[in-house]
Amino acid sequence: MPVTVLIVDVRSERSAALEQALLSAGFEVALRVDEHEDLHALVEQHQPDAVIIDADLPSRDTLEHLGQLGRRYPKPMIMLASEDAPDLVRQAAGAGVSAYVVDHVMPAMVRTMVEVAITSFEAHRALKGELHRTQTTLIQRRSVDRAKALVMEARGLGEDAAYQYLRKTAMNRRLALHELADELLKATRRADSGRSGGGRP
């Protein structure tokens, strides 16, 4: 499947050259658009694999929003910075999600530019997913530990027995262990705040 690229640029000469370079590098160019078109609808309709945009265009906010909407997005964004800003380019490239390149893109560089952007974007997304999973596992483990401590105290059980009790109850109620733990903790919190009265009428 060819990789499709959307170019958002108001400088038609530059974007025409860019389109030529992308086509000869084997990419499919979905569209060249300027500010006055319905970017939101166009992105939803064409679902490009990458977007190249003039960093100075206000449309960036629209693309960022599309980037948060669902699984089909976000897409890697390549920014064309209009001035020679090597610091910005270097630092922003580390951000992973958006790559900045300076204005004058050599046709020979275009293929690498788009491929690097897509690859680093995918890597960044994979890393983020991994981080999210690890965080979730940690949070779940923490609540199971706390629920276990509760059961040990409330029922005078040892650690293993408390864990077995939780497992059995979870299985009987067809809940995941951490779901049961959350429920127990929530119920305890409610009971506690009920007892202390919270100081509010």
Added chain:
Amino acid sequence: MLSDAPLNDHQLTLGLMPLNDAAPFVVAEQLGFFRDEGLAVTLKWQPSWAALRDDLQTGVLQGAQMLALMPLTSTLGLDGRATPIISAMTLNLGGNAITLSRSLMATLAEEEHVLDSPLAIACALGEHVRRRRQRGEAPLRLASVHPFSSHRYLLRYWLAAGGIDPDSQIDMRAVAPPLMAAQLASGILDGFCVGEPWNSLASVQGMGQVVAGSHDIWRFGQEKVLGVREDWAEQHPVAHQALIRSLLKACAWLDRPDNRQQAAAWLHDEGLPEVPMSVIARGLADVDVEQSVENFQQSNAGWTIFHRYAANFPWRSHTRWYVSQMQRWGHLHGISEHDLAETLTRCVRPDLYRIAARGLGMVVPASDERSEGNHPAPWWLSGEAGQIPMPEDGFIDGAVFE
């Protein structure tokens, strides 16, 4: 450490957006408030909130006019690259409005709805949205600005007050402020929530009708803040204090009678050349002693308060309200309450505000939090050394926030 050594042309680049509430920066520059504090400030106008955020995160800017939620979402890593940003000052209360296209308003009138208040219009729109659905028509297209913006949550709050579920019943988009009016004119949008002067522009050009303002939805709620990178503030505490003081003076100047016209002229010259001066001035108008707040708000939906009513104090509860709205709409998935509370304390810095405001002899609130929606009439807030006059507060749906 805060030292008393005076600053000598401390270089600073600040970012701002083409909006009326960029006024404090322009005023501080024009009246020499930055220079008086030993700061050599360069103002950098930005094309989009995304660009402003990137410039702050990559160190091109040391500080910026920011959307109220940006310090928090940047620190949490939700917006761009995870970069700790703090805010020790609110720049203004209110300043946004919701505008619907003329043709949509004409349709609502034809459907014979009651359209006599912001809430009534929201309810009428709700009815209209249901009719469209029954007829199998495409959902209305409404825009707010950058994803983590006050506008997004004000618009959603207003829609929900009218019985509309924005996620299933509306095509919701983000569009940068300068593009809003043009997209309404070309029919790409049916309405939007944006800051001034863009509502006044759509209205003057006859393309849209302003139907609700910030204060109609969340009365005297927080709008823009001063955001600076946390590492910069830690390395340059004296410059940070000087920056807050300069902007505090500018905000106080803006709320003095008769100064808004001059501010409008400067804004036009510096950052908004494409918008007629009269349109900027119209959106920047302030209530005067002869008028009632209620009447003024009705005809000036984008009414902006820069200083009075303890406007510059960075209430932790203001950020918490936005957080509650993000949670309401499922935009904070996967972040624990604990992390949120900790980040909020880190990002919103009333302690630093107090130092600056005391230095200028201003009365500062004694508490970091306040409740809203339970003051139906003007009231007095306890300050550290005296009382601060406060206006009535409240939400369009009658909610109370504690």
